[in-house]
Each structure stands twice: as structure tokens, then as C-alpha cells.
Amino acid sequence: MSNPVYDFNEIIPIDSIGVKERVSRLNSRSIKKESKVAGLKLALSMIDHTTLEGKDSKGKVEQLCSKAKMPYSPMPDLPSVAAVCVYPSMIAIAKNALRGSSVKVASVATSFPSGMSKLSIKLEETRYAVEEGADEIDMVISRGEFLKGNFSYVFDEIAAVKEACGEAHLKVILETGELETLENVRKASDLAMHAGADFIKTSTGKVTPAATQPVTLVMLEAIRDFHSKTGRMIGMKPAGGIRKAKEALQYLVLVKETLGADWLTADYFRFGASSLTNDILLQIVKQKSGVYQSLNYFSND
């Protein structure tokens, strides 16, 4: 296959009403019985259990890791979540707490969440995170440069961070809430994928709106088109604002019907979320026992 050439000036028209209509059509899918249980467990296994606060402590991160490994101890057969996502200074603690488990450590880097720093500092931070043991790096793009039309800057920055990642897996956060239009989302997605992203991710969670289904659909379509052009499978991570199990299932339907079953694994799809885990657990227990449990029975971490 020849090298795919990316045209920085290409704008792919997107009709936002059509996108919303498609999303609402997909939301009307009725997921019942065994499909629902399978979907909930699948969603659980795709979570990047996240804490990204200035007040994060060793204790909090350790609790988070414990939950990540075994989300609900009365049901030890449930899958663990995919990863925990923390700030670079917490990587070593998380790594230690997760030793022996399959849960990955993801870290934000590149002056998260704003990305307002110079490239050498971002690369330094990335290398630091990798040295600390991060399996996955979540970087942010320079939205200011993107909106200015300085696309080659954004491209080169992603490519440089990818190089600094080495063996680690790179997720590129577009911060779609700041890009505003779906055309921008599509363009940023294409740009990030061509520059070497392993995953594209909607949001930092620090800007409203964070992940939305229309934005996710547009990114999934970008991934689909990139795959049909290059044969490469890129992952997708909506992050921020996804709190309910029902929404998680809706996202999975979006993935299944846009990209197909190959993407329905934690290798290619993640949820960046913190409170989603408990709602999924609540629903799983409800499917098994027939009644909703009090939230007091689920640990808050």
C-alpha cells in the first residue's frame, strides 16, 4: 500500500443535523437481555478509570487502582477495567499498585489540559511519563494553533510526541469542545491519525462540552475512512461527561454500527470516565439480582 498523503487543506463537509439524526436513530436500538449484560461487561472492560485532580494523593490513586483491578468484590468474575489514568507524578504509585494485574497505566502529558507550553517541555514531560512506567500517553493538541490554521505545527507536534512515546501507546486529545464545529473535529481527527496517533480522544474532561455522541460519531467515521484508505486500525476514546451505563451502551452501538465488531475491544475503544464504573456495576448487579442496589453498596473511588 502506498503512503497515504494527507492534504492539510482538505475540508470534509459535515451536516450536523444529519449527524444528530443518525445518533438519535442509533440511540433507538433496543439492547436487551444477554446483549445488555454482554454490553455492560464490555463497557466495564473498556474504562480508563480516571482521576485528574490537583488534590490527588497516593491514597486516592491506590484506591482507584484497587477498584480498577476488581471493580466489585462480590462478583470477582467481572472484568477489570482497561486502565487507570493519572497525572505523571502519580504514575509510579499506580504502577506499583497495579503490579501483577493486566490493568494498564495511562498518563496525561504535554501540559495537560491546555497544552499551553513549548514543545521541548511537552516532549520532556512525555519522556518523564514513559520513564515512570506509563503504558499509554494521553496528549493534548495545541488548539490555538489548530484554530489559527497552523495545521502543520499541530501535525509535527503530534509526530514528535509519538516519537517521544517510544513503546508507549499514544492517545491524542482533540478537545472537541474548543474546536466547536464538526468539520474541525473531522479535520483534527484526520490530522492526528496521519501524524501517528494510536487513539484519538475527544476531550480532557476539563472543558464543557466534553464527549458527545455526535462528535464521537464523526470521529468514528474518520477512523473508518482512515482504515479503508490505509488499512490501519485507530482506536477511539470518548472522555468526560459519560456517567450512565445506558449512555455507554449507546456509545458501543455507535462503534459497532460504524466500525464493526473488530473495534469492540479495549484495544480500540475506551471510555475516559470516573463515575461511569459504578453505574455499570449497579446495572450489572441489577441484571443478575433483578433489583437495584443502594449506591451505598458500591465503593466510591
Added chain:
Amino acid sequence: MSEKTGTNITKAANGSPKPSSPNSDLKNEFAAFLNYAPAPESSEHIEIKDRYQHFIDGDFTEPVKNRYFKSINPATEAVLSEFAEGTSEDVDAAVKAARKAYDKQWSVLSGKERGKYIFRIARMIQERSRELAITETMDGGKPIRESRDVDVPLAAAYFFYYAGWADKLKYAFPGKTPVPVGVCGQIIPWNFPLLMLSWKIAPALAAGNTVVLKPAETTPLTALKFAEICRDAGLPKGVVNIVTGAGQTGAALVDHPDVDKIAFTGSTEVGKIIQKSLAGTSKKYSLELGGKGPNIVYDDAPVDQAVEGVINAIFFNQGHVCCAGSRLLVQEGIAEKLIEKLKARMDSLIVGDPLDKNTDIGAINSKMQFEKIEKYIEIGKNEGAEFYQSSSELPSNGFFCKPTIFTGVSQSNRIVQEEIFGPVLTIQTFRTPQEAIEKANNTPYGLASGVWTDKGSKIFETGKSVRSGVMWSNTYNKFDPTSPFGGYKESGIGREGGLHGLYPYVNLGH
């Protein structure tokens, strides 16, 4: 630009090793999500009687000749119910009842009072929406998603809309004195049984007319349930009469000397017969007939949304839509890309049990229609067009047809010229807007069309030039009670919906 190239699709395709997937051993457990578990709408609580009579003069009435037809569920081929075959005697009784109700009751009632009844009917359609949707799906084969989300809510909306006009008619026709026409004979098709009923009955009643309605012979049940609603709403006897039957019953209604107006929705072929038999009479008429809608996609269109729109335009209600976008005209530069995406999208359509909430495409309405579609698919193949059908699995019973497209067709092909009324799309390409418009207009029909482009001026330019009653831009198959609908050329005469939809039901004095 440096670029790493993936040669095969593996976990490490991005050039760097990916962390191995956690939980990979659990993969099999997730398989149940990949095919949705059945989610059928329960029909247990729906009462469908073994036998339905005509609804004449406020009561269910035995047919004079005591003959009955069977109505089957096209998804299972099982008999659902029996309904009366209307003869000229039955039609006569219904017209007499309608005349009496018109003279004594309905035409002398104030607009405000008429409006109250119509509002009540609208509310009762909403109250019984679930029942009506399930009945519609069982009787006609359309997916429950559509009858639940489109047919029934829209039917209620048309009644609400026209209920509002009942006491405002003089504002609808400023400076004129609108008077009702009298007794209206209305014949509706099988593709949107309840919705077409509402398009006909709501404006007729609002304007002060009484009606005799004949539903199609494959889908009479929702009309008969509507008759129950009229009875339960306390609508004066004889204002709405439902006579069931096939073509002969319809002909008896058209030919009845005491009918003042005929409203017909159906095929162009039957429309022509009706027009002939009405020639020389004083009866008013409106006809809403066939179509072969061109759906024009320019190369600057939002392609993913256009693909979705093309799917919606032709596969909505199994393509049993007179305004379906059954001719896709796509600009050459994006044709290949669009067709590739279209095929992939077709493969994700779920064809099957219409009662399942996840079904996208239900059953073909009847055996006759099924055979007609099959015949056209054969014709298309023989005409040398390239043929593609989705990979969907079909149920073993019932009348089901896979979504089908024909590429490489030419304007002279029968599948391009003639209305198929099924999930069959023909795809032609064009190079310039002028060529697109020429091809779009090169048809005896002129009901509906679509245009897809990112450029507003192109939408208006195309809309001005394509001769069709409706043009949707960057969408398709959108309906609203306030919007008039109807055709040019052989697609019909008169408009339904909106203010325009009142015209056929009034005579304007000075």
C-alpha cells in the same frame, strides 16, 4: 511528510507494539453484544377481532352480500383477521349515512364544535398509539420503529393541526366564504394506512364535510380501529364511514352519484382510471399518485450524511413510499466513494421481524407487491445493470426483500423509468448540475426529490429547476402537517397538508 505504513491489520499495525489487551480472555463472553438479542414489541395485549364489518352510520354493519376477505400478516403469512367486502349496496348505505349526517348535523355545527371533536380524535390516537402502531406493523409489515415513531405520531399531528383550522376557515381564505363540499369519497393506499387516513379525514372534517373512506384491501385494520375511536369519541353518526374492500368497492365509491368529491392516493394507473370516470361530472377530485424521486448528490455534499439520507430515501418503509428517492443521481467525482459507503451501510441494515424494535426493514406488504418487486429486479438484471444486494439474512417465512441497488443503469432502462415501490435503488452519475437537472426531470412523475450539497445557492438553483412537488435539501422523507404535499405531471393533482390541504375540501363563495 514522513508516514509509517501499515501493511496488514494486526494489533501492532501502528508501528509500535501495543500493550496487550486486558481481559482478552473474556472476548467470547462479549459476543452476545455483536448481534442484538431479539427485542420484540409484545402484541399480546392487542385485541384484533376475528372479523370486522363496515363502519356505517356510527355502527359496525354486516355487509349486504355477507362476503369477507382475509387480511394476513405479511411477515408471517398468518391470517390476522377477516374484513367485509364492500359492494355497491354497502357503499350506497355509507354515502346515504354520510349525506344525512352532513345535512342534519355536521354542516350546521359551528367550526368550534367540529374542532372539539377532531381534537378529541387526535388525543385518542395518541392514547391508543401503541395499539395502533403494533396493529399497523402486523397488518402491513412495516417495522415497529417506523409505525411507532413516524406513522402514528404524525397521524395524530395531522388531526391536531386541522382541528385548529376548524373554527378559523375564514382566515384561511381571506375575503372569501368557504363552504364545505359535502360528502367526500376517500380511497387510501396500503403503504401508510393510518397516516393517509389522517391526511384525508382530518382536513375534510375540519372544513365541515362528511366522509366515506375505503382503506386498502391489504391493510384495513387501523382504519377499523380508527372507526372505534370515532365511535368512542362520540362523533355524530355518519360523519365518518369506513367501507372496506378492494378495487371494485373503490370504483363503486367513485361512481356513486351522491358523492361530491373524491380524494385518492395510490398508483398512477388507478388514478388515470378514476380521472376518466370522473370526467364530465361535477365532482371535485384530488389525486396523489406515483413517483420516481430523483435524489441528487453533488460532489461537495457531506458524504456520510448523504449516504444516510440515500438509505432513508429509498429503504424507508421497504421503499413503499410514493415520494421515495428511488433514482440516485450522483456527481461522477464522488460516485465511487459514495457507492462503496452505501454498500457498507446497506450491509448493516437489519431486515426481519417487523415487530422487533431493532428491525430497520420489515416485510413487503403483500405477495402481489413482492412478486412485482422480484419481477423488476429480474428486468434490471436483464437490462444489463450491475446489481448489488445487502448481505442481510432474511427470515424463512413471510415476504422479505433484501435492500437492492443497481449501478450502471441508463435513463432508458425500465427500472429507471417505472415506479417499483420497493427497496430497489437505481444509481446514475452526472458531471454538471445541468445534466443532473435534465435527468431528474426526464420522467413522467414529479412528486418529490432531494438535493445534497454544502452550498446553499446550489440548493436553490436545483430546487428551482427540478419539477417536483417537494424537494428536500440535505435530508429526505420529512413530513409535517403544516407543509403541503403533492405532485406535478403524472404524480397527481391537488395538495394535501398545510393550508393548501384545505382547498380541496371547500367551495369558495364570495
